Amino acid sequence: xxxxxxxxxxxxxxxxxxxxxxxxxxxxxxxxxxxxxxxxxxxxxxxxxxxxxxxxxxxxxxxxxxxxxxxxxxxxxxxxxxxxxxxxxxxxxxxxxxxxxxxxxxxxxxxxxxxxxxxxxxxxxxxxxxxxxxxxxxxxxxxxxxxxxxxxxxxxxxxxxxxxxxxxxxxxxxxxxxxxxxxxxxxxxxxxxxxxxxxxxxxxxxxxxxxxxxxxxxxxxxxxxxxxxxxxxxxxxxxxxxxxxxxxxxxxxxxxxxxxxxxxxxxxxxxxxxxxxxxxxxxxxxxxxxxxxxxxxxxxxxxxxxxxxxxxxxxxxxxxxxxxxxxxxxxxxxxxxxxxxxxxxxxxxxxxxxxxxxxxxxxxxxxxxxxxxxxxxxxxxxxxxxxxxxxxxxxxxxxxxxxxxxxxxxxxxxxxxxxxxx
Amino acid sequence: xxxxxxxxxxxxxxxxxxxxxxxxxxxxxxxxxxxxxxxxxxxxxxxxxxxxxxxxxxxxxxxxxxxxxxxxxxxxxxxxxxxxxxxxxxxxxxxxxxxxxxxxxxxxxxxxxxxxxxxxxxxxxxxxxxxxxxxxxxxxxxxxxxxxxxxxxxxxxxxxxxxxxxxxxxxxxxx
Numbered sequence: 001x002x003x004x005x006x007x008x009x010x011x012x013x014x015x016x017x018x019x020x021x022x023x024x025x026x027x028x029x030x031x032x033x034x035x036x037x038x039x040x041x042x043x044x045x046x047x048x049x050x051x052x053x054x055x056x057x058x059x060x061x062x063x064x065x066x067x068x069x070x071x072x073x074x075x076x077x078x079x080x081x082x083x084x085x086x087x088x089x090x091x092x093x094x095x096x097x098x099x100x101x102x103x104x105x106x107x108x109x110x111x112x113x114x115x116x117x118x119x120x121x122x123x124x125x126x127x128x129x130x131x132x133x134x135x136x137x138x139x140x141x142x143x144x145x146x147x148x149x150x151x152x153x154x155x156x157x158x159x160x161x162x163x164x165x166x167x168x169x170x171x172x173x174x175x176x177x178x179x180x181x182x183x184x185x186x187x188x189x190x191x192x193x194x195x196x197x198x199x200x201x202x203x204x205x206x207x208x209x210x211x212x213x214x215x216x217x218x219x220x221x222x223x224x225x226x227x228x229x230x231x232x233x234x235x236x237x238x239x240x241x242x243x244x245x246x247x248x249x250x251x252x253x254x255x256x257x258x259x260x261x262x263x264x265x266x267x268x269x270x271x272x273x274x275x276x277x278x279x280x281x282x283x284x285x286x287x288x289x290x291x292x293x294x295x296x297x298x299x300x301x302x303x304x305x306x307x308x309x310x311x312x313x314x315x316x317x318x319x320x321x322x323x324x325x326x327x328x329x330x331x332x333x334x335x336x337x338x339x340x341x342x343x344x345x346x347x348x349x350x351x352x353x354x355x356x357x358x359x360x361x362x363x364x365x366x367x368x369x370x371x372x373x374x375x376x377x378x379x380x381x382x383x384x385x386x387x388x389x390x391x392x393x394x395x396x397x398x399x400x401x402x403x404x405x406x407x408x409x410x411x412x413x414x415x416x417x418x419x420x421x422x
Numbered sequence: 423x424x425x426x427x428x429x430x431x432x433x434x435x436x437x438x439x440x441x442x443x444x445x446x447x448x449x450x451x452x453x454x455x456x457x458x459x460x461x462x463x464x465x466x467x468x469x470x471x472x473x474x475x476x477x478x479x480x481x482x483x484x485x486x487x488x489x490x491x492x493x494x495x496x497x498x499x500x501x502x503x504x505x506x507x508x509x510x511x512x513x514x515x516x517x518x519x520x521x522x523x524x525x526x527x528x529x530x531x532x533x534x535x536x537x538x539x540x541x542x543x544x545x546x547x548x549x550x551x552x553x554x555x556x557x558x559x560x561x562x563x564x565x566x567x568x569x570x571x572x573x574x575x576x577x578x579x580x581x582x583x584x585x586x587x588x589x590x591x592x593x594x595x596x597x
Contacts, residue, residue, distance in 0.1 A: 156545065160561065163544035167578075178457075182466045184492035192460065279487055279494045281545040283560050299562050304542055304578040360563040360576075 006033050030216055035234035036241045037222035039403045043117075044220065046110040048245035049252050053103040054208065058201050060096040061145075068148065070194035072187045075150035076275045094264040095256070100142050101267045102256045104290035107135060115321075116342055118330030119221040125322040127214040132319045134207050139291070139315075141200040144193040146288060151272035156285050158185045158193070164298075167308040184278060224402045225330025226395060233399040284359065292356030293349050297375065299360045300368040310372065317379050324379050326387030334393040338386050345378050472597025474589065477533065485549040487538060490596050494538035494546050495584055496557075497594075500568060505531055507555070508569035518580045522569040525580070527588060535594065536570045537584050542577035557581065 007028035009015045018025060067086050069078040082089035111131070114120055120128035147158045162179050166172040181188025219227070228234050235241075259266065267289060271282045287295050297314050301307035317324075332339040352371050358364040396402035403409060462470075470491040477497065480486055485498040500508075508522040526534060538546050538557075545561035552558030553574060554567035564575030571580040586596040 156561075160543040160545065163542075166544075177462065178460050180462075181460055182462045182492060183470055186466075186492050188460075188463070188466070278492060279489065279546060281547075281560060285545070285561050299576070302576055304576055307576060360561075365563075 030212075030237075031242075032236065032238040034216065034237040035228070035231070036220055036237050037228050037399055038233055038235045038240075039222050039224065039399050040220065040241065040244070041223055042244070042248055043109070043113040044222075044241075045245045045248040046106050046113065047215075048241075049106045049249055050103070050110060051208065052249050052252075053099060053106055054201065054204060056099050057096065057103060058205070060092050060099065061198070061201065063092055064096055065198060068194075070148065070191050072150060072190055072276070075148060075190060079149045091260070094260045096145075098256060098259040098264065098267060100145065101259070101288070101290060102252065103138065104142070106252065107138060108290070111135070111318075112346060114221075115345075116332045116339075117221055117223060118225055118325070118327075118332070120322045121325065121328070121330050122322070123218045124214075124221065127211065127218060128322055129319050130207060130211040130214055132315070134204060134211060135318070136315060137200055137204045137207065139294075141197060141204065142288070142290070144197040144200070147190065147193045148197060149272060150190060150276045152274045152276055152280075152282050153269045153272035153285065155185060155276035155278065156281055157287060158189060160285070162189070164308045164311070167305040169305070186278075221330060222399060223331060223333060224396055224399055225334070226397075226399055226402070229398050286357050289353065289357075292354075293352035294356075296352040296356035296368045297372045299356070300365065300372040310376075314375060317376070321379065321383075325383045327390060327392070328387075329392040329395065334395055335386075335390060336393065337390045338383075341378065341382055341386065345375075348374050348378070470597070472595050474593060474595045477592040477594065482532070488596070490584060495596055496534070496536045496538040496549065496570075496581075498534040498536070498549070498568075500532050500534055504555070504568035508567060508571075511567070511571075517572050518578070520569075520571060520580055525569050525571070525583060530588060533594075534568075534570060535584060535586050535596070536581040538581070540564055540577055541572065541579040541581065542575070547581070 007025040009018045009024070014024065064082065067078065067082050067089060069075055079093070082093050084090075086092075114128065114131070143157065143161060147154045162176055162185065165179060166176045168175060177183065179189070180186065181192065222228070269286070271285075274282075286292070294311055294314055298307045298311040301310045327335060327338065329335055332342050348371050352368065352375065355364055355368040355371065360368075473488070473490055475488055475497060477499070480497060480499045482499050483501050485496055487494045487496060489495070498504075505522070511522075513519050513521050523531075536557075540547050540559040540561065542559065542562055542564050545559050547557035547559040547564070547566060549557055552565040554565050556568040556573075557566035557570060558564070559566075559575070559577065562576050564577035565573050566577075566581055567573050569580075570583075572578070584596050586594050589595050
């Protein structure tokens with residue numbers, strides 16, 4: 001499926017250059033001539049949106065780093081200086097903080113899209129696993145970035161998350177001391193988090209290149225889950241996918257702008273505007289919204305080691321999805337049972353997120369245990385069994401059959417009789 | 423026949439393996455300082471020296487917090503009722519069985535000295551709260567009793583005791 005380039009260098013300089021480094025024809029083959037299935041819907045635009053969000057985070061982050069001081073005595077003040085004194089500092093910081101939220105929102109939509117349409121199935125397993133690695137890197141990067149303002153939530157997030165490693169038998173305490181660089185979360189911890197927070201986005205960018213490489217090797221899935229059978233079932237990336245991606249990028253940026261300009265602190269916590277105090281834990285500590293489902297899973301298990309294992313397993317299990325789903329039919333459009341369980345799973349994830357923000361007591365804990373059990377049963381029991389007992393609807397023979405009726409897109413007005421022109 | 427005999431290692435085989443071994447040892451030696459630099463540095467270790475705390479100003483029923491090695495240390499001047507509550511429990515029924523006597527210095531039963539770090543995920547518990555009127559961690563709901571022992575919640579162990587000793591009747595040295 002990798003696009004064969006139709007690029008022919010015109011000028012003598014470009015011909016000279018092409019023989020020495022064929023990067024222009026490579027980009028042309030990947031992002032201009034590259035064939036995309038003609039029936040892609042808007043859920044397929046989130047890969048492009050994610051690339052844009054990564055770029056926004058890197059650009060705003062590099063600029064913020066010019067004004068930020070990674071020291072326990074100065075970090076909080078330097079962030080306030082960014083907000084009050086640095087030219088447009090408030091804008092850059094709000095873009096970066098809300099950009100992280102939008103980045104995760106896009107990633108979760110992108111993943112649910114992959115789950116609904118079975119985009120992880122043969123031959124796209126490696127593509128999917130690279131995506132799970134990207135999610136893990138995003139979680140690590142977002143966590144370390146949240147620590148940098150050195151407010152109360154920053155400090156206690158660092159404390160709680162690094163303490164997870166203390167659950168490891170025997171060597172746990174030594175590992176935690178090693179992570180902290182001291183006997184508690186302190187200046188060495190802040191310094192190394194800053195260093196790694198700057199590094200990891202570029203690691204993410206590298207894995208994104210592998211992710212796109214793998215995608216262009218196996219080709220995009222599409223809403224039918226049936227592979228394109230001929231050139232007539234694909235359209236070139238440019239202009240079709242480029243325009244579609246760009247349009248939804250703009251829509252998505254409006255959402256980002258709405259948060260940045262009207263609700264800049266809505267997704268944050270007021271406690272993080274209190275400087276870090278190692279002696280007082282805020283009465284109610286919760287992570288950012290995008291970690292809440294995982295946090296709920298952690299708290300649902302009434303044992304420290306068990307909770308940590310469940311937390312890790314909830315992410316690692318995603319990597320095994322291609323083999324846990326035993327159905328050979330990709331798209332949920334042709335899987336009546338799976339489609340229902342998919343939406344239940346979406347609700348379970350949202351429910352876990354809601355519970356993650358609630359105090360760990362009474363009925364909330366019981367509900368979190370039930371939903372945590374469901375989360376894992378979905379992967380370990382429901383998906384393997386569904387593939388064996390479900391009777392899928394008949395698949396279309398081709399993308400054309402699914403989206404065209406007598407050569408005309410379904411839903412489009414009938415072609416005007418020949419001879420008349422409008 | 424020109425096929426190489428598998429029974430007879432050549433000089434090239436030896437050089438190949440020897441180079442690999444030396445390279446692996448060298449790589450491990452190079453990685454060692456890169457990992458070790460993340461452990462506490464000399465100034466951090468030096469700052470973790472023992473501290474002395476005067477107990478005289480602490481009224482009965484009061485809990486104070488002092489900082490040692492960047493961590494809060496709780497010093498609780500327990501009331502008679504709190505001591506009796508802590509000793510009335512069947513030790514065998516506790517998640518982390520320890521008698522109250524094991525957690526205080528003999529003859530100083532009213533003084534409870536604890537590292538104020540929840541053994542679950544490192545939050546600082548609230549004092550004189552929770553179902554057992556001891557310590558309560560607001561982060562994930564661990565309840566500790568008046569001896570700092572875990573009674574209910576996700577924490578796996580009792581609040582740890584820092585190394586300390588009485589240098590006088592009303593003065594302790596932590597560390």
